[in-house]
Amino acid sequence: MRCSLKLLVPVMMLAVPALGFAQQQPRLGLGTPLSQDEIKKFDFMIGPEGKELPPGHGTPAEGAAIFAKRCQVCHGQNGQGGAVRRLVLGGPGNPHKGPFKDNEKSALSYYPYATIAWDYIHRAMPASNPGSLTNDEVYSVVAFLFYRNGIIKETDVLDQNSLPKVEMPNRHGFVPEIPVYPPEKKPSWF
Amino acid sequence: MDANGSGRRRFLKQAAALAGVAAGAGAGAEWAARGQTAKAEAQPTVAHVHGEQRRGVRMGIDHITFYTPLQDYAGIITPAHLHFVQQHSSHLPEIDASQHRLTIHGMVDRPVSFSMDDLKRMPSVSRIHFVECHGNSSPIIHDQGNENMGPPVQFIHGMASCSEWTGVPLSVLLNEAGVQRGGDWLISEGADPGKFTHTLPLAKALDDCLVAYGQNGEPVRPEQGYPIRLIVPGWEGPFNVKYLSHIKVTDQPYHNFNQSMNHSLVRNDLGGKSRWYWYAWGPKSVITRPSAGLEPLRKGYVQITGLAWSGGGAVRKVDISTDGGKTWKEAKLQGPVLPKAHTRFTFDWAWNGDEAELVSRCTDDQGDVQLSRAELYKNWGISDDEAKKPARAIHFNAMQPWRVARDGSVSDAMFS
Numbered sequence: 305m306r307c308s309l310k311l312l313v314p315v316m317m318l319a320v321p322a323l324g325f326a327q328q329q330p331r332l333g334l335g336t337p338l339s340q341d342e343i344k345k346f347d348f349m350i351g352p353e354g355k356e357l358p359p360g361h362g363t364p365a366e367g368a369a370i371f372a373k374r375c376q377v378c379h380g381q382n383g384q385g386g387a388v389r390r391l392v393l394g395g396p397g398n399p400h401k402g403p404f405k406d407n408e409k410s411a412l413s414y415y416p417y418a419t420i421a422w423d424y425i426h427r428a429m430p431a432s433n434p435g436s437l438t439n440d441e442v443y444s445v446v447a448f449l450f451y452r453n454g455i456i457k458e459t460d461v462l463d464q465n466s467l468p469k470v471e472m473p474n475r476h477g478f479v480p481e482i483p484v485y486p487p488e489k490k491p492s493w494f
Numbered sequence: 495m496d497a498n499g500s501g502r503r504r505f506l507k508q509a510a511a512l513a514g515v516a517a518g519a520g521a522g523a524e525w526a527a528r529g530q531t532a533k534a535e536a537q538p539t540v541a542h543v544h545g546e547q548r549r550g551v552r553m554g555i556d557h558i559t560f561y562t563p564l565q566d567y568a569g570i571i572t573p574a575h576l577h578f579v580q581q582h583s584s585h586l587p588e589i590d591a592s593q594h595r596l597t598i599h600g601m602v603d604r605p606v607s608f609s610m611d612d613l614k615r616m617p618s619v620s621r622i623h624f625v626e627c628h629g630n631s632s633p634i635i636h637d638q639g640n641e642n643m644g645p646p647v648q649f650i651h652g653m654a655s656c657s658e659w660t661g662v663p664l665s666v667l668l669n670e671a672g673v674q675r676g677g678d679w680l681i682s683e684g685a686d687p688g689k690f691t692h693t694l695p696l697a698k699a700l701d702d703c704l705v706a707y708g709q710n711g712e713p714v715r716p717e718q719g720y721p722i723r724l725i726v727p728g729w730e731g732p733f734n735v736k737y738l739s740h741i742k743v744t745d746q747p748y749h750n751f752n753q754s755m756n757h758s759l760v761r762n763d764l765g766g767k768s769r770w771y772w773y774a775w776g777p778k779s780v781i782t783r784p785s786a787g788l789e790p791l792r793k794g795y796v797q798i799t800g801l802a803w804s805g806g807g808a809v810r811k812v813d814i815s816t817d818g819g820k821t822w823k824e825a826k827l828q829g830p831v832l833p834k835a836h837t838r839f840t841f842d843w844a845w846n847g848d849e850a851e852l853v854s855r856c857t858d859d860q861g862d863v864q865l866s867r868a869e870l871y872k873n874w875g876i877s878d879d880e881a882k883k884p885a886r887a888i889h890f891n892a893m894q895p896w897r898v899a900r901d902g903s904v905s906d907a908m909f910s
Contacts, residue, residue: 329669334612338597338605346740347599349681349691351748378555388556403766406886409755417749424751427689431556431583434687478754479764483747483771485695 350423354468357422360439361463364456367448370441374430382452392452399454399473412446413453416478418470422446443467549576550644550652557582560717561652563644564782564801569828570622570836572655574710579717580627580653580731582752583688587737591721594685596667596705600743603672610721613662613707620660621704621727622835624803626775627653628730628757631891633867633884636908645787646906651780651894654803656836659725660708665700668743677743681750682724684737691750692732692757694724696743698773702727702834705738728774728805728834730889732757747771759888763875769889774805777864778891779812779839779856790902791845798825798841804858809837811857816843818851818895818907819866825854833859850898851907867892867908884909 350356371383380386389410393400400413408414412421426442428434437445447462456462456470480488549560560579562572591610599605630653636646643649673696680699684690694703704725707714714720719736726733732752747753749770758770779802784791802809808831813822825839839854856864865873870892871881897907 331670331672332616332666333670334615335606335608335670336612338599338607340605342607343597343599343605346597347742349683349740349742349748349750351744351746388554404760404768406760409758409760409768415749415754420749420751420754423748427691428583428687428751431687434689477767478758478770479761479767480771483693485697485771485773487771487773 348423348427350419350426352417352419352468354419354422354464357419357464357467358439359464360443361461362440362442362444362447363461364444364448364451364458366440367444367446367451370437370445371448374437374441375445378431383449391449394454396451396458397454402474402477404474404477411453412449413455413473414477416472416475418446418450418455418467418472421449422467549578550648551642552640552649559653561644561648562655563648564652564654564780565645565647565785565788568838570656570801570830570832570838571710572657572836574657574712574715574718577625577655577657577709577715577718578627578630578653580629581686581717582690582756583686585687586716587686588716589685589721589737594721594739596722596738596741598667598671598741598743600681600741601674601677601745602668602743603674604670606671608667608670610707613705613722616662616666618660618662619704620658620708621702621725622656622658622830622832623725623727624654624656624834624836625725625734626655626731626778626803628732628772628888630654630731631778631780631894632887633890633908634886636884636906645785647780647782647785647788647894650906653731654778654801654836656801656803657709658711659704659706661704661706661722661725664703664705664724667705667741668696668699671743673743676745679744679747681742681744681748682733682735682738683740683742684719684735685739686737690732690735690737690752691748692735692752693747693750693771694726694733695773698726698729728807730757730772730775730805733773757888761874762877763873772889775803775889776891777804777806777809777856777858777862778802779809779854779864780894781814781852781854781896784852784898784904785896786904786906788904791898791904792902793845793847796843796845798843798852798854800839800854801836802827802839802854802856803834803836804856804860804862805834806862807859808833808835809839809856810859810861812837812839813855813857814839814841814843815853815855816850819853819855819893822855845898845902847900849900851895852898852904853893853895855893864891864893882909 378388383391393411443462450456552559558581562578596608639649678696680694706725722738723736724738758768760768781800802812812825814825815822825841828838895907897905
């Protein structure tokens with residue numbers, strides 16, 4: 305045990321100066337530098353502001369056709385639920401305002417930011433062949449599901465500029481609204 | 495050809511193969527059945543002694559769960575093949591380690607890619623830590639056991655395991671990349687088909703996190719994230735991203751799917767809003783023997799034993815009650831007692847043949863004390879009416895009571 309404590313000490317020392325940290329420790333010089341072009345090939349994570357969204361666009365009508373072909377087999381007609389998660393609550397023009405039951409959390413209306421659905425569908429769906437939808441197809445499927453959830457109108461077009469601006473019905477449904485670290489309470493009372 | 499159809503068939507085939515591994519052909523299949531533990535122990539075989547214990551298994555179309563048989567292992571180290579698995583995508587990835595890369599990019603001075611060779615050249619550490627699914631011990635699971643999932647202590651609490659993890663401190667890797675001022679959050683992504691993604695505060699990353707390639711002296715197994723996974727000591731399971739491939743340094747949390755949907759809980763005490771960004775596990779303990787569905791007690795000496803742990807630090811003490819929490823006595827801690835690691839406790843008891851209710855309570859070195867279900871439900875605003883029906887919950891660390899009947903049989907007393 306003494307041994308592992310000794311190992312912990314240098315790690316903790318490394319951890320102390322969070323600012324200017326990089327400048328204060330000698331580097332090992334291992335690893336291969338990455339160019340911005342190389343990073344573009346794998347960096348698909350999209351933040352809540354949508355800064356990384358690629359160009360593209362889609363409408364609910366376009367999304368309906370793609371959903372029927374690529375998504376419905378698992379998620380059911382109009383995303384009402386099938387073999388797996390239900391994606392739609394409420395209906396066109398009638399968004400679910402909450403509170404959400406635990407088994408309703410899979411509906412796109414639950415997410416506080418519009419970008420979360422785009423990011424996940426783009427990287428992880430369809431489960432049988434993740435990453436196989438084009439950017440336009442992802443915008444379209446998200447537009448269709450947002451329309452079915454009553455979040456956007458049937459005539460709306462989603463693209464890299466309009467998608468992050470979509471106001472989600474559960475935008476203020478999370479505590480803390482802006483995550484903080486360290487947390488304000490002991491784990492038992494959190 | 496329909497891509498969805500072929501993918502589903504592939505998943506079902508792989509799931510069936512995994513089920514075969516888990517439930518086992520021959521002796522293993524029976525072993526997994528609830529109540530078989532006692533029989534197997536009474537007639538030990540070479541196969542049993544040498545690791546024929548099986549994880550309980552539960553599968554859905556979009557997840558695979560294996561439960562650690564907490565009732566069957568000794569000490570604090572979970573054998574790697576018995577470590578729990580919670581796989582949130584349809585199948586395990588097949589990764590060629592020689593081609594695998596870990597990148598660090600985003601708000602860094604030097605975006606960098608590490609090969610496995612790079613990682614193994616770096617200063618390494620080995621540390622013993624538990625990993626526990628955020629959904630472990632969920633109240634709702636008490637009603638959902640079946641013969642494939644093992645006895646109650648296994649399927650209720652068996653999504654917690656403890657290993658010696660070997661790898662490179664994440665602080666060393668971040669130092670190579672040079673985190674820029676304001677880069678306070680890391681978004682970690684796995685190379686699994688579901689691209690499991692979670693947000694981690696930089697301060698925790700610099701404190702004690704590891705990029706692990708070794709588990710209990712062998713390479714991290716495919717179901718545990720081969721060739722590398724993140725180990726975030728003491729924190730809930732989803733932070734420990736498997737098949738780790740990318741870390742993006744950002745100025746804000748990203749709230750990805752796994753975080754906002756799967757790792758949040760709607761709570762009455764928050765007016766129906768959801769708690770998210772849970773971090774460390776609170777103090778926790780469970781008596782693994784005696785426990786429900788195992789061999790009946792006989793009058794006289796009984797060793798009560800189990801595991802305690804806390805995401806807040808080391809276990810300071812474990813108290814045992816044999817009368818449902820009315821009176822408490824301190825258990826013995828069987829070393830080693832390590833921070834953010836399972837800690838084995840034992841308690842000498844003499845059963846007099848009367849009804850009894852066995853409970854353990856953990857206090858950690860931060861002074862945080864494990865709560866009863868009633869206390870925890872009160873905090874979360876769950877009413878007495880609702881409390882009679884097991885609810886779905888995450889981050890659940892309440893004390894587990896086991897009831898001993900006059901015939902020596904033991905049952906789950908959490909909701910009855």
